[in-house]
Amino acid sequence: MTMAVASENEMSAPAPKSSAPAQDERARLGFRLTLPAQILVLFISAFPLLMQAYISLTDWSPLSGTNWWNAWEMWNTFANYTDLAMDGRFWSALWRTLVVMLVCVPVEFLLGLALATLFADDFPGKKLFYSILLMPMMVVPAVAGYMFFMLFQSGGPVNDVLSGLLGFPVAIAWLSDPKLALAAVMIADIWQWTPLMFLILLAGLVGVPQDQIKAATLLGANAWQRFVTIVVPKMKTIIIIALAIRVIENFKIFDTLYIMTGGGPGVATETISVYIYKVTTQDLIWGYVAAIALAILVVLSVAAVLAMKRMAANREAAA
Amino acid sequence: MSAIHLQGLSKKFGDFTALKTMDLDIADGEFMALLGPSGCGKTTTMNMIAGMEEPTQGRILFGECDMAQVPMGRRGVGFVFQNYAIFTHMTVRQNLAYGPRMHGASRPEIDRRVGAIAELLQLTPLLDRKAERLSVNILQRVAIGRSAILEPAIFLLDEPLSNVDAAFRAVMRTELKHLQRQFRQTMVYVTHDQLEAMTMADRITVMDHGVLQQVGSPIEVYNNPANVFVARFIGSPGMNLLPGRPAESDRGMVIDLGPVGLTPLLPAKLAQRLRGHGGDVLFGFRPEQATIAHEGRGMKAPVTFVERIGARIIVHLGQSESAMKVVLDNDARVSLGASAIITPHMESARLFDRASGAAIGQGA
Numbered sequence: 001m002t003m004a005v006a007s008e009n010e011m012s013a014p015a016p017k018s019s020a021p022a023q024d025e026r027a028r029l030g031f032r033l034t035l036p037a038q039i040l041v042l043f044i045s046a047f048p049l050l051m052q053a054y055i056s057l058t059d060w061s062p063l064s065g066t067n068w069w070n071a072w073e074m075w076n077t078f079a080n081y082t083d084l085a086m087d088g089r090f091w092s093a094l095w096r097t098l099v100v101m102l103v104c105v106p107v108e109f110l111l112g113l114a115l116a117t118l119f120a121d122d123f124p125g126k127k128l129f130y131s132i133l134l135m136p137m138m139v140v141p142a143v144a145g146y147m148f149f150m151l152f153q154s155g156g157p158v159n160d161v162l163s164g165l166l167g168f169p170v171a172i173a174w175l176s177d178p179k180l181a182l183a184a185v186m187i188a189d190i191w192q193w194t195p196l197m198f199l200i201l202l203a204g205l206v207g208v209p210q211d212q213i214k215a216a217t218l219l220g221a222n223a224w225q226r227f228v229t230i231v232v233p234k235m236k237t238i239i240i241i242a243l244a245i246r247v248i249e250n251f252k253i254f255d256t257l258y259i260m261t262g263g264g265p266g267v268a269t270e271t272i273s274v275y276i277y278k279v280t281t282q283d284l285i286w287g288y289v290a291a292i293a294l295a296i297l298v299v300l301s302v303a304a305v306l307a308m309k310r311m312a313a314n315r316e317a318a319a
Numbered sequence: 320m321s322a323i324h325l326q327g328l329s330k331k332f333g334d335f336t337a338l339k340t341m342d343l344d345i346a347d348g349e350f351m352a353l354l355g356p357s358g359c360g361k362t363t364t365m366n367m368i369a370g371m372e373e374p375t376q377g378r379i380l381f382g383e384c385d386m387a388q389v390p391m392g393r394r395g396v397g398f399v400f401q402n403y404a405i406f407t408h409m410t411v412r413q414n415l416a417y418g419p420r421m422h423g424a425s426r427p428e429i430d431r432r433v434g435a436i437a438e439l440l441q442l443t444p445l446l447d448r449k450a451e452r453l454s455v456n457i458l459q460r461v462a463i464g465r466s467a468i469l470e471p472a473i474f475l476l477d478e479p480l481s482n483v484d485a486a487f488r489a490v491m492r493t494e495l496k497h498l499q500r501q502f503r504q505t506m507v508y509v510t511h512d513q514l515e516a517m518t519m520a521d522r523i524t525v526m527d528h529g530v531l532q533q534v535g536s537p538i539e540v541y542n543n544p545a546n547v548f549v550a551r552f553i554g555s556p557g558m559n560l561l562p563g564r565p566a567e568s569d570r571g572m573v574i575d576l577g578p579v580g581l582t583p584l585l586p587a588k589l590a591q592r593l594r595g596h597g598g599d600v601l602f603g604f605r606p607e608q609a610t611i612a613h614e615g616r617g618m619k620a621p622v623t624f625v626e627r628i629g630a631r632i633i634v635h636l637g638q639s640e641s642a643m644k645v646v647l648d649n650d651a652r653v654s655l656g657a658s659a660i661i662t663p664h665m666e667s668a669r670l671f672d673r674a675s676g677a678a679i680g681q682g683a
């Protein structure tokens with residue numbers, strides 16, 4: 001033991017003199033070796049962004065007959081952005097996206113948490129139910145969209161079940177009613193993504209130290225008190241991760257929804273992704289599309305940075 | 320009220336019997352150690368007392384009260400976990416306040432009690448520290464304080480010192496004993512470390528393979544082990560046990576140890592008990608209670624190994640069944656390989672039935 005310490009001291013004693021230049025040399029070599037990969041990554045991530053920024057300042061469209069790099073011929077400075085600020089369809093799509101998120105993510109979270117709590121204990125048939133529960137997550141979103149499109153037809157199974165439960169024939173036109181269509185879309189999203197929430201939260205729940213739960217019980221805490229004072233604080237990080245994943249994913253909601261309603265009836269289920277898709281493929285005004293995408297990117301980035309700062313501050317306050 | 324009575328208690332996990340029928344009475348205010356190797360059922364016993372596990376059979380009484388229907392949060396039992404199970408996401412204050420808070424105490428009441436317990440355990444300057452980064456001795460005090468604040472009549476400690484390094488354990492032992500004197504509760508202390516049990520407990524319950532082996536004060540368990548298991552388990556090294564059969568010599572009774580030779584004369588009391596016995600026995604004596612010479616008559620065995628442990632040396636003698644150890648001062652002259660004459664202190668020697676392992680003629 002003492003020998004090891006002594007030899008370590010001998011090793012480190014002369015090191016500081018020679019290490020500074022050596023370290024610099026190593027760092028430079030490392031930089032040179034990773035440079036090609038760095039450039040490639042930079043190109044992949046930065047180039048589309050710069051291209052987008054460039055096009056967003058023009059009236060360029062693939063139909064305009066010029067190549068994109070010549071888009072400066074149609075330079076319009078910030079006209080796309082001022083148009084965007086006045087675009088009611090854009091703002092209502094953004095609002096709708098937020099509504100979907102504010103309904104779906106909390107419902108998915110609460111359902112996922114409840115299921116995770118259930119699955120943290122053993123019960124007969126647990127493995128079977130576990131597999132069944134995870135299946136929606138494996139379904140291709142486009143297929144899920146088609147499934148729910150069929151389910152919510154006015155002669156479809158959902159109405160049949162409702163008829164059976166209520167005792168009189170129900171024929172709700174789910175997907176052609178502007179209000180119900182959004183609800184149907186949300187139900188599909190909740191069906192498909194609650195399992196992911198469940199899976200992440202279960203992993204967190206299983207990681208809560210059992211002896212601390214027992215200690216809390218011995219100190220007189222009932223199940224709800226244990227949940228609030230021990231389980232939730234211990235799962236805080238994983239809860240934040242689960243919520244962050246779903247918030248980001250849900251903001252981009254598209255495939256299931258598009259197959260179910262195509263954004264309709266009218267624009268009743270048009271979320272931001274659907275709106276961008278329509279402007280891109282139907283209206284073909286790509287300069288404007290670039291402006292929308294860039295604006296959303298900026299807004300999301302700012303939100304993400306603020307959220308992360310808040311989390312870091314929390315962690316520091318907690319430490 | 321805070322005496323504990325275990326009546327015919329047993330526990331099975333599927334086919335595995337963790338605890339065979341156990342009867343034990345722990346007096347009010349007593350410090351009882353449950354001692355045994357891992358898997359002997361001591362932790363299971365304690366978990367049942369705490370209500371964390373249901374007994375398969377038998378009853379647990381606190382004073383006169385049967386605990387069968389009382390859930391673990393209501394038993395008025397303080398429990399210190401092996402790793403302390405401190406709520407790491409809380410401060411020391413929040414940890415201490417947890418019990419009263421869960422019992423719905425008022426804010427000023429909680430503050431008053433936390434203040435008092437923190438003062439007692441010298442935790443006052445640490446109250447607002449996060450429990451995550453505290454040293455082990457502070458964690459132990461927090462763990463004890465967190466339970467003690469509810470003033471439980473019974474305290475259960477599950478190997479609280481097993482995560483601590485050897486040097487620090489001595490400090491903690493003293494501290495624990497000191498705390499028990501302060502709180503005056505009935506304490507049940509689970510450990511596999513006989514030194515902890517010996518130094519702290521009023522009485523020791525020795526267990527093995529789910530069976531209670533012996534209950535007694537530390538000195539009783541050391542001096543008069545009830546059977547071969549206790550004799551070997553208690554003491555470091557454990558008691559020497561040499562197979563032999565009783566024999567009459569011209570001056571009285573001795574034990575014929577085969578290749579080792581004859582023991583010195585048995586004390587009258589031991590000889591008397593042995594007369595009614597007959598058959599093969601195990602002759603037991605403590606390694607600390609024997610001397611070695613290189614000349615003379617008596618039990619004879621070659622020195623096979625000498626272990627030096629600082630103040631003492633452990634001399635290994637003989638082979639296989641008749642192997643034994645003798646502990647001597649470190650200035651004793653012992654030559655390796657040479658034949659040695661071993662003279663055990665006969666007043667403290669013990670005899671066991673070879674077949675059953677039970678002590679013969681216990682009591683001096």
